[in-house]
Amino acid sequence: MADYRKITLDGLWHNNPALVQLLGLCPLLAVTGSVVNALGLGIATTLVLIASNLCVSLVRNLVPSTVRLPAFVMIIASFVTCVELLMQAFTFDLYQILGIFIPLIVTNCAILGRADAFASKNPVLPAVLDGAMMGLGFSAVLLLLGGLREALGQGTLFADMQLLFGPAAAHWKLTLVGDYQGFLFAILPPGAFVGMGLIIALKNVIDQRLDQRRAARATPAVASGSKRVRVTG
Amino acid sequence: MTLIHTSSPHTGRPGHVGGVMRQVILATLPGLAALVWYFGWGPLVNVLWASVLALVFEAAVIKLRRRPVAFYLKDYSAVLTAVLLGLALPPYTPWWVTLVGMFVAIVLAKQLYGGLGQNPFNPAMVGYALLLIAFPVQMTQWAPPVSLSGDNPGLLATLKVIFELTPLPDAFTHATPLDTFKNKGALTQEELWAQVAGLKDSFGAWQAVSLAYLLGGLYLLVRRIITWHIPVAILFALFMVSGFFYGSDPSNFAPPLFHLTMGATMLGAFFIATDPATAATSNKGKLVYGFCIGLLIYIIRSWGNYPDAVAFAVLLMNLAVPFLDYYTRPRTYGHKKANKGIRG
Numbered sequence: 001m002a003d004y005r006k007i008t009l010d011g012l013w014h015n016n017p018a019l020v021q022l023l024g025l026c027p028l029l030a031v032t033g034s035v036v037n038a039l040g041l042g043i044a045t046t047l048v049l050i051a052s053n054l055c056v057s058l059v060r061n062l063v064p065s066t067v068r069l070p071a072f073v074m075i076i077a078s079f080v081t082c083v084e085l086l087m088q089a090f091t092f093d094l095y096q097i098l099g100i101f102i103p104l105i106v107t108n109c110a111i112l113g114r115a116d117a118f119a120s121k122n123p124v125l126p127a128v129l130d131g132a133m134m135g136l137g138f139s140a141v142l143l144l145l146g147g148l149r150e151a152l153g154q155g156t157l158f159a160d161m162q163l164l165f166g167p168a169a170a171h172w173k174l175t176l177v178g179d180y181q182g183f184l185f186a187i188l189p190p191g192a193f194v195g196m197g198l199i200i201a202l203k204n205v206i207d208q209r210l211d212q213r214r215a216a217r218a219t220p221a222v223a224s225g226s227k228r229v230r231v232t233g
Numbered sequence: 234m235t236l237i238h239t240s241s242p243h244t245g246r247p248g249h250v251g252g253v254m255r256q257v258i259l260a261t262l263p264g265l266a267a268l269v270w271y272f273g274w275g276p277l278v279n280v281l282w283a284s285v286l287a288l289v290f291e292a293a294v295i296k297l298r299r300r301p302v303a304f305y306l307k308d309y310s311a312v313l314t315a316v317l318l319g320l321a322l323p324p325y326t327p328w329w330v331t332l333v334g335m336f337v338a339i340v341l342a343k344q345l346y347g348g349l350g351q352n353p354f355n356p357a358m359v360g361y362a363l364l365l366i367a368f369p370v371q372m373t374q375w376a377p378p379v380s381l382s383g384d385n386p387g388l389l390a391t392l393k394v395i396f397e398l399t400p401l402p403d404a405f406t407h408a409t410p411l412d413t414f415k416n417k418g419a420l421t422q423e424e425l426w427a428q429v430a431g432l433k434d435s436f437g438a439w440q441a442v443s444l445a446y447l448l449g450g451l452y453l454l455v456r457r458i459i460t461w462h463i464p465v466a467i468l469f470a471l472f473m474v475s476g477f478f479y480g481s482d483p484s485n486f487a488p489p490l491f492h493l494t495m496g497a498t499m500l501g502a503f504f505i506a507t508d509p510a511t512a513a514t515s516n517k518g519k520l521v522y523g524f525c526i527g528l529l530i531y532i533i534r535s536w537g538n539y540p541d542a543v544a545f546a547v548l549l550m551n552l553a554v555p556f557l558d559y560y561t562r563p564r565t566y567g568h569k570k571a572n573k574g575i576r577g
Binding site for chain 1: 368
């Protein structure tokens with residue numbers, strides 16, 4: 001029986017597609033210049049991931065393993081097309097900003113990777129949960145990086161949210177530093193690499209601390225008085 | 234009379250890191266003096282401010298890494314990085330630009346890779362390249378030579394401008410000769426020299442600064458802190474390729490002397506490319522490394538987006554150093570040929 005807790009934790013933390021598997025880095029690094037771009041791509045990727053995991057899991061016993069990859073890519077491509085058309089219909093401005101990276105979700109290795117490694121071997125419910133959690137984990141990293149780069153690069157947060165949430169969201173923009181000079185580096189691709197590296201390092205540090213704490217709890221404190229025989233005067 | 238009562242070898246103090254770094258810093262002093270003479274107090278303030286920042290960042294990171302702070306600060310490597318970056322910055326660089334640059338140089342480019350000797354890229358040049366990309370406006374406001382602007386704003390006024398208590402006056406910015414040449418548009422070289430006001434003055438000032446760097450570089454050569462391979466290869470490559478293009482179309486390309494003495498060529502050839510941690514190690518490798526840097530400097534200067542190219546050229550070749558070292562291993566004594574690669 002599938003362990004739902006483990007699937008959830010894997011997707012969000014232990015096997016996070018962006019931080020641990022380092023999959024889908026191309027869109028991750030390319031479009032996280034601001035929170036709204038990151039959120040847009042995160043939602044699109046998560047939707048495709050859930051839907052493709054669902055379908056792949058449904059057809060997993062019908063597709064011969066020799067042609068499974070083309071079949072999965074076809075499934076993913078159809079869902080990406082759906083998402084693309086939906087974005088054109090409802091968030092056209094954002095669609096234009098994200099540009100080629102929406103169609104490129106087809107080639108996002110995180111999606112094909114989950115389809116092949118998990119959905120094709122598991123029943124529908126765990127597969128859908130896995131898709132959702134992997135998508136959420138990926139989106140969380142996108143958002144974190146987008147927020148970091150927007151704050152550093154422009155001194156704002158949540159600028160242009162009306163692209164995604166309609167005109168009511170136009171005043172969500174937070175100006176962190178008034179009269180900010182701008183830090184072009186954070187918005188350009190090298191800033192994404194540096195930011196990504198720092199986030200991965202942060203995750204590793206947190207994991208290390210957790211491991212240390214667990215190890216400290218697991219090994220009981222040394223009993224007072226050494227058990228070694230004293231051999232020198 | 235004292236008798237030597239230690240056993241052989243009777244060499245002097247072994248060259249330790251701190252000593253070498255201090256010598257290199259000492260060798261930059263003629264260049265710094267020339268910059269101060271021609272461009273006012275700005276470069277000196279930059280170097281000092283960058284050094285303070287370097288020591289603070291270095292100490293903070295070493296403290297975080299739980300290593301002895303005093304021991305690592307005393308090797309002067311952070312100060313040298315600060316001096317090189319400070320010399321490369323425009324004279325009236327705002328204080329926070331230097332702060333960002335030193336943070337990137339010391340924390341990201343040096344300590345994150347494991348500190349001195351572990352860094353694959355020259356920290357000062359990483360900081361400089363990042364600043365050039367991140368703050369193009371502030372990083373391209375070079376000052377006019379004092380002889381041209383007519384007044385030297387004094388130490389206090391310079392400090393006020395750098396720490397942004399007073400705004401940067403327009404008279405404090407001026408295109409460098411490399412800038413002028415980059416943006417010459419349809420002018421031929423002869424027209425450029427005849428028409429652009431002040432080009433001759435700033436050309437003279439930059440030439441003097443380059444000569445001062447050359448002097449410092451020769452001192453390093455004499456003290457055997459660097460070998461001749463890298464600087465000679467860089468200058469040779471730059472001379473040859475710029476001579477070739479100048480010879481083919483003299484009204485469109487700058488003469489070799491212009492490339493050798495403008496911008497950061499001399500600083501780069503003697504002080505930056507020769508950084509022992511990031512340069513190629515074998516003599517043959519050093520020659521290839523230097524030659525490619527010279528070539529890249531010319532290519533980026535002539536057909537790239539930026540007027541000067543030393544930082545980018547050095548960083549690109551830093552990337553190639555493991556490859557160069559792999560293929561240029563010298564033959565060890567007793568072996569018929571060099572043992573290349575990692576096979577036992």
